[in-house]
C-alpha cells in the first residue's frame with residue numbers, strides 16, 4: 001500500500017499545490033487530520049524538490065476548555081513556528097446567533113481569521129486536513145441539504161485575502177490518515193466543540209458507510225464519478241419558453 005506521505009507528495013505535484021518559495025500555513029485544529037498533515041508536510045519539506053516555508057496556525061474558537069499545550073510542544077519538536085489566534089467565534093455562533101446549523105458559519109469565520117492572520121505573517125498558502133471521505137460527505141451534504149452538486153477542491157482561491165487554500169490529503173482515505181497517526185505516534189487532541197461528532201456531516205458519513213457495506217465498490221465508483229467530467233450528464237436541456245399569449249383584439 002502506498003504511504004500517506006507518498007499519496008500526499010503525488011497530489012501536491014499533480015495539482016501544483018505548493019511551488020518554489022511558497023509560504024504555507026497548516027490550519028491546525030489539533031485533530032488527527034491536520035496533525036498528520038503538519039507532520040507529513042514537515043517531512044516532505046526535508047526532501048521536496050522545491051523550497052517552501054511551513055508554519056501552523058490554530059484559531060482558538062473561545063471554548064473554555066481548549067488546551068493547546070500539546071499542539072504547541074508538537075510544533076516545537078518539529079521546529080515549526082506556531083501561532084494561536086484567540087477569538088470569540090464560539091460565542092457568536094452559539095450564543096449571539098444561536099445557529100441551528102453552526103458548522104458552516106463557524107468554518108467560514110475560522111477561515112476568515114486564518115486568512116487575515118496569514119496576511120499579517122506574509123503567508124500565501126493555507127493547507128487544510130480534508131481527505132477523500134470528507135469530499136464524499138461534502139458532496140452528499142450539498143446534494144441532500146442544499147440541492148447542489150458541489151464538493152471540496154484540491155486548490156481554491158480566496159480573492160479578498162489573496163490566499164490559496166489547498167487540500168493535500170484529498171486523494172487519501174480517512175482510514176489511511178488514522179493508520180498513519182497510529183503508526184507514527186502523532187498526538188491528537190480532542191475538539192472542545194459541543195457539537196463535535198453530532199453533526200449532519202457525521203450522520204451523512206455513517207449513512208455512506210452503510211452504503212459502502214452493502215455495495216462494496218460504491219465508494220470507489222462515486223470518487224471515479226466525481227472525476228469523470230466526460231460522463232457527467234445531468235439535466236442540461238434548456239426549457240423551451242412557452243409562446244407569449246396574445247390578447248384577443250377587442251371589437
Ligand SMILES: Nc1ncnc2c1ncn2[C@@H]1O[C@H](COP(=O)(O)OP(=O)(O)OP(=O)(O)O)[C@@H](O)[C@H]1O
Pocket residue numbers: 026027028029030031032033034035057058059060061110114127128129130134
Ligand atoms: N480551530 C482551527 N484552527 C485552525 N485550523 C482548523 C481549525 N479547525 C479546523 N481547522 C482546519 O480545517 C480542516 C477541516 O476542519 P474540520 O472541523 O472539518 O475538522 P476535521 O475534518 O475533523 O479535521 P481535523 O482532524 O484536523 O480536526 C482541519 O483539518 C484543519 O486543517
